[in-house]
Amino acid sequence: MLKGHQSWTFENKPVIVSSATVVGPFEGDGPLGDDFDIIHGDSRLGQDSWEKAERTLMEEASSLAIENAKLTKDQVQFYVGGDLMNQIISSSFAARTLAIPYLGVFGACSTSMESLAIAAMLVNSGSAKYALAGTCSHNATVEKQFRYPTEYGSQKPPTAQYTVTGSGAAVVAEKGIGPVITSATIGRVIDMGISDPFNMGAAMAPAAVDTIQAHFRDLEIEPSYYDLIVTGDLSKVGYQIALDLFEKHKFPIKQTKYNDCGMMIYDYDRQMVQAGGSGCGCSAVVTYGHLLNRMRKGELRRILVVATGALLSPLSYQQGESIPCIAHAVSIEAGEVSV
């Protein structure tokens, strides 16, 4: 139900009964490699286009999440999915393969938590017994669409981020064993006038801070409630700006640990990723892989995942527009520990 101005509390505590993550070789080689279910050795996945490779990531993660939940596709009522591609083709074509009634969503890289929040809402309200939330991105498709084909080898400034090749999906259920979703905060669009598509972290940081502050205001809790707050993919530059904004707003972020998925997925010393990771797949695989694994092991009890999205298009950029950004937050708490 509505709590405060823009948050939902889920009194029936929808359960994440399973999740699955599928990544490319570069992500598999990173510090979270052990947390991913499938690591492809070939980032093309044997497909004849990068777009088909991205779709395959989504299909594999979705199918595996359903399988991990010991369900069949026809037991899942709704698939809530989206991605960064024009007309979210990766998700829509995956939905064709899955043949599950489909709600396409778009929040750029915030799609991971937008889809999870909606899936939780559906289950909490009795509108679904099982809902699948998923998203994906692929380094080669995203770089090609938003900037330059990777084959060009164009140089990038240190503020640029490296799009994650990966897909994460989760099955949310009325009951079962696993972490539970307790609340969500839906963000509003924040645009501080930044127009450099090679500095998304800086553009998105104010949206992340706005949603985090709204979450604690709406829920009437303090940051210390959580063991960990993670933003989606602000990476180094955006993370520092978020810290500065918290300090300026006198927001007590220091009560808890605060990290960023874009800073967690790669090894800055070994992997050349400029400011860090990004893409819909970034927060999805870090959350559905690494963080849920830590919750299942009992290392984390309560986390707030704040996925951030830059809602530009190449065309809006070419027309001189600045970058509107958004962030959606989902609170996940340990349920019954699975053994």
Add this chain to the structure above:
Amino acid sequence: MLKGHQSWTFENKPVIVSSATVVGPFEGDGPLGDDFDIIHGDSRLGQDSWEKAERTLMEEASSLAIENAKLTKDQVQFYVGGDLMNQIISSSFAARTLAIPYLGVFGACSTSMESLAIAAMLVNSGSAKYALAGTCSHNATVEKQFRYPTEYGSQKPPTAQYTVTGSGAAVVAEKGIGPVITSATIGRVIDMGISDPFNMGAAMAPAAVDTIQAHFRDLEIEPSYYDLIVTGDLSKVGYQIALDLFEKHKFPIKQTKYNDCGMMIYDYDRQMVQAGGSGCGCSAVVTYGHLLNRMRKGELRRILVVATGALLSPLSYQQGESIPCIAHAVSIEAGEVSV
């Protein structure tokens, strides 16, 4: 709550307390002209790009719907919106202007009913007091993105459809005066192998039929329950295919009136629109303008709006893919009649 396999019933009967429609000159000149709130004389709306014109349609329809509901923007908790543009920039930039917490959705031309179904779900479950649903399309932006810039004057086959320049928005509320939303059916992706982007109606018809049949199966009612069933934008070609499919499946569509928004918005004799209208704005302005007006006047008591979407992208088409399609249905019934 979940009803059958893929439908929701809204036991708290969320009310469409207001709606607003904004269209271009060509739509204003059509047979439904009197039903639209704002008819622009210049399809550029005084903006310096077609994309900015489209966004302005969305901003105007949203603001007017909120004003018509006698609300201010900060009383509306969530804006659920989407459109056909890459990265749904029209809706996202409108969300920046509105500053209302935003759920971006994408279902191509089915977005009108996807957004309305989600808005109804939010209000029905107590997750919002007021939710705004809206979508838009513009002939010049869509033709440019999916086919050719209109300035080229390229010829079109008779199966092609004419993208509507228009935006429709509705405010859904917990209580109030107006038509109520009683149920929704979320479609699955259907792809019968059609790959011609100049024949969307044929591609989408099977998805419309699939969702309509699912709706009646899930709700355990017959077509005679409704005064009118309208599909989104199948237009002449797709409408005939839908009729053929109903006959083949022995589905009693003849129990009620069945029409299509794409066949209603233009005058085939006077306006050169090939098979008829299309675009996210088509079902939005026909529903939020014409059909709701007829309900408010008491001419219609129960309608089922089945918005259809073709989930292709120019890139998926260029890569030789067929067109995955979807349809979402929303049932609207007369509430207290507004005077």
